[in-house]
Amino acid sequence: FKEIKRPLFFKKEDGKRRAVIKVGAGAKMSYLAKHAARYSLTGIERLVGIPGSLGGAIIMNAGAEGTEIGPILRSVTRITRNGEIETLKREDLSFQYRKTIFPNEPGIIIEAEIELEEGDRSEIMTTMDRHLSRRAQTQPLTIPNSGSIFKNPEGDAAGRIIESIGLKGYSIGKAGVSIRHANFIVNKGGATAKDVTQLIKHIQKEVKEKTSIDLQTEIVIIGE
Ligand SMILES: Cc1cc2nc3c(=O)[nH]c(=O)nc-3n(C[C@H](O)[C@H](O)[C@H](O)COP(=O)(O)OP(=O)(O)OC[C@H]3O[C@@H](n4cnc5c(N)ncnc54)[C@H](O)[C@@H]3O)c2cc1C
Structure with a gap:
């Protein structure tokens, strides 16, 4: 195999x-x-x-x-x-x-x-x-993460957009937007799936409100 x-x-x-x-x-x-x-x-x-x-x-x-x-x-x-x-x-x-x-x-x-x-x-x-x-x-390769969270919108980079609205480092629970690359969410120790999904929703909402861009997830979310 x-x-x-x-x-x-x-x-x-x-x-x-x-x-x-x-x-x-x-x-x-x-x-x-x-x-x-x-x-x-x-x-x-x-x-x-x-x-x-x-x-x-x-x-x-x-x-x-x-x-x-x-x-x-x-x-x-x-x-x-x-x-x-x-x-x-x-x-x-x-x-x-x-x-x-x-x-x-x-x-x-x-x-x-x-x-x-x-x-x-x-x-x-x-x-x-x-x-x-x-x-x-x-990339934050030494901290647990699941790679790029969002797809890059045509002609732009999700990380650049998230950083531009000041969300680098923003956390919910133990999940945080990576300081190194804003399109990565890192597990700062004991993050739950809920922390991560809430952070994703928060980023999408803020980005939409401030830039009118709809960020789509690149990661596949399984379960509720
Ligand atoms: C630090 C980091 C950096 C990353 N950088 C990139 C990047 O630059 N570009 C990029 O595209 N991705 C990137 N990723 C995301 C990820 O590594 C890729 O999507 C990778 O191809 C997933 O491979 P996997 O074997 O881990 O598959 P999984 O994540 O385990 O599975 C992905 C999907 O494929 C299915 N699957 C897996 N194997 C099989 C099989 N043999 N037959 C049928 N279905 C199967 C699974 O069921 C699932 O739906 C990154 C991830 C991390 C953590």
Whole structure:
């Protein structure tokens, strides 16, 4: 479930070398990006800092700095509700901001193939390093959090908007808007789900009142 196979290289009509990697859905995105880099494969290096599995990244159409997982998929294999194994091609799926739409009912992703292009290994490594150090500087990675809370509105950044209305550091219970990045809510120790959801609602209300912008959540809230 976590296996990452060696890339299979081929040449396209344009003469460029590309490769397909078969990956178990449980493989970590960081391992996958580093594995691809070892073979000088470009296209996934900007996703190295996304915590989580390939399966989760596919469901969420995870992305960073203009790269999303959707376009680099070649196929996705799932177990359907009635126990059948089906393989969908990229063309069978459609991708939205942080959401992949499947043509039929939900299933459990077991593996996927990603297709990448051959690039310059040192450039790929430099991009990964730059990306990881930027995250470490701008995100509260040492305090428990669930990543970006809100989707970025078209042409703007949710963090910038929240900061602009003075909510950086604002807390409800033990949940607080991160001082480091206002689109992150951190657990300052013992925060409840209620603290977090109330804080989310408060931010949405304040942002709407002060800027007329409707912030939509990027995180998926389960339960009441
Ligand atoms: C510090 C931090 C930074 C983050 N930065 C980013 C970022 O830059 N970009 C970004 O897009 N996200 C980011 N995230 C959010 C999160 O890491 C991604 O959405 C990630 O892709 C989720 O993967 P996961 O394996 O944790 O999935 P989960 O969060 O466990 O699951 C996500 C969804 O996918 C479903 N799912 C998971 N695996 C499978 C499977 N095998 N088959 C079917 N359904 C499945 C789950 O049921 C759930 O609905 C960040 C989170 C944190 C905490």
